[in-house]
Amino acid sequence: MAIPLSVTDTPTAIQTMRGLIENRLSSLVPSETTWPARLHEAQRHALLSPGKRFRPLLCVFIAQGGGIRAGAELDAAISTGCVAEMVHAASLILDDLPCMDDADLRRNQPTTHIAFDESTAILSATALLNCAFGVLSRLDQVPAQRRIEMIDLLSYAVGSKGLIAGQMADLANVDQGATIAEIERLNTLKTGALFDFSVEAAAILAGMRASQRAALKDFSYHLGLAFQLLDDVKDVVMSDAEAEKSVNRDIGKATILALAGSEASKRKLQDYLDHASAALQRAELSNLDMLTAIMDHQFAFLRT
Numbered sequence: 001m002a003i004p005l006s007v008t009d010t011p012t013a014i015q016t017m018r019g020l021i022e023n024r025l026s027s028l029v030p031s032e033t034t035w036p037a038r039l040h041e042a043q044r045h046a047l048l049s050p051g052k053r054f055r056p057l058l059c060v061f062i063a064q065g066g067g068i069r070a071g072a073e074l075d076a077a078i079s080t081g082c083v084a085e086m087v088h089a090a091s092l093i094l095d096d097l098p099c100m101d102d103a104d105l106r107r108n109q110p111t112t113h114i115a116f117d118e119s120t121a122i123l124s125a126t127a128l129l130n131c132a133f134g135v136l137s138r139l140d141q142v143p144a145q146r147r148i149e150m151i152d153l154l155s156y157a158v159g160s161k162g163l164i165a166g167q168m169a170d171l172a173n174v175d176q177g178a179t180i181a182e183i184e185r186l187n188t189l190k191t192g193a194l195f196d197f198s199v200e201a202a203a204i205l206a207g208m209r210a211s212q213r214a215a216l217k218d219f220s221y222h223l224g225l226a227f228q229l230l231d232d233v234k235d236v237v238m239s240d241a242e243a244e245k246s247v248n249r250d251i252g253k254a255t256i257l258a259l260a261g262s263e264a265s266k267r268k269l270q271d272y273l274d275h276a277s278a279a280l281q282r283a284e285l286s287n288l289d290m291l292t293a294i295m296d297h298q299f300a301f302l303r304t
Contacts, residue, residue: 010289010290010293011293013290014057014290014293014294014297017057017060017061017078018053018057020078021053021056021057021060021078021081021082021085022048022053024078024079024082025047025048025082025085025086026044026048028079028082028086028131028135029043029044029047029086029128029131030043031044032044038116038120039120039123039124039127041116042112042115042116042120042121042123042124043124043127043128045109045112045115045116046089046090046092046093046106046112046124046125046128047085047086047089047128049106049107049108049109050107050108051085051107052297052298053081053085054294054298055081055084055085055088055194055195055198056078056081056082056084056085056198057081057294058081058195058198058199058202058291058294059077059080059081059084059198059199059201059202060074060077060078060081060202061287061290061291061294062198062199062202062203062206062216062283062285062291063077063080063202063203063205063206064077064286064287064290065206065283065285065286065287065288065290065291066202066203066205066206066207066208066212066285066286067206067207067286068205068206072141073141073205075141076139076141076142076205077202077205079135079139080135080136080139080150080201080202080205081198081202082135083132083135083136083154083201084194084197084198084201086128086129086131086132086135087128087129087132087154087157087158087163087194087197088194089125089128090124090125090126090128090129090132091125091163091167091194092106093111093112093113093121093122093124093125093128094121094122094125094167095167096111096112096113096121096246097113097118097121097122098113098118100167100171101246103246104246105246106246111246112124112125129158132154133151133154133155136150136151136154137151142205146204146205146207149204150201150204150205153196153197153200153201153204154197154201157193157194157196157197158193158194161189162189162193162196163189163190163193163194165189166186166187166188166189166190166191166193167190169185169186169189169190170186170190170253173186173253173254174253174254177254178254178259180256180259180260180268182254183254183255183256183259184225184256187224187225187228187229188221188224188225190228191224191225191227191228191231192220192221192223192224192225192227192228193224195220195223195224195227196217196220196221196224198220199216199217199219199220199223200213200216200217200220202216203216208283211282212283212284212285215279215280215282215283215284216279216280216283218275218279218282219276219279219280219283222272222273222275222276222279223272223276223295225272226269226272226273226276226299227298229256229257229265229268229269229272230269230299230301230302232255232256232257232265233257233262233265233266233269233301234301236257236262256268266302269302270302273295273299273302276295277292277295280292
């Protein structure tokens with residue numbers, strides 16, 4: 001199937017790209033019948049469960065807005081976006097484990113350790129992380145120096161100064177005297193690190209200039225903060241069915257919602273989004289309407 005560079009109808013373009021992302025995700029991991037079948041079934045259970053694919057959509061459309069061409073360049077952007085989704089899926093498997101958040105439901109289906117077992121879940125997460133690095137290394141249509149830069153970027157985003165650091169801090173997050181700045185630092189690591197990869201990898205693929213990359217870094221920072229705060233709000237006000245995952249997992253944790261209350265948190269969330277939108281404007285991408293539509297869909301909860 002040919003990969004379209006531009007579709008004039010924004011909803012159709014987003015839906016078309018989401019379909020291409022789904023197909024690519026399915027092709028990047030072994031089939032359910034590949035030995036060891038149980039391991040690969042568990043990987044696909046976690047990775048291919050219904051999701052909004054927000055991170056890969058951001059990656060592809062930011063790269064597109066930065067000037068990548070149709071064909072091989074866009075194909076590489078789709079695979080890079082899928083890398084972010086693979087790492088995200090792996091992080092959710094681990095986050096849901098009994099030794100972490102002990103969740104039973106994720107994306108309206110049993111979490112991986114419930115559907116399979118804890119050992120299989122841990123191995124599935126590890127396999128997905130390893131596969132993600134392999135996907136980046138095999139992007140032959142991308143110049144070697146850019147591939148190395150993206151691999152290094154992913155290593156940092158996932159590592160002990162990024163997502164894993166955030167998870168460690170979240171496990172110890174019981175200090176009700178924490179300040180908003182301290183909570184924001186945790187959220188930047190736990191949630192923002194993977195947005196940083198999605199956005200910065202897109203900038204690398206498109207060869208964007210320094211001023212654009214700086215604006216996009218500011219965008220991903222505020223987007224990550226907004227996304228985590230939205231998740232915290234949903235954890236309190238939604239049921240498992242509405243959230244499509246186990247909720248009330250933040251009870252006892254220091255969150256902005258717990259510290260500031262519902263109304264102040266909503267104002268803070270809108271402030272994050274305003275800063276993210278302003279930064280996106282400064283990036284001077286050619287498809288701002290497309291990216292705004294993706295953002296509006298992701299944060300539609302605010303209008304309910």
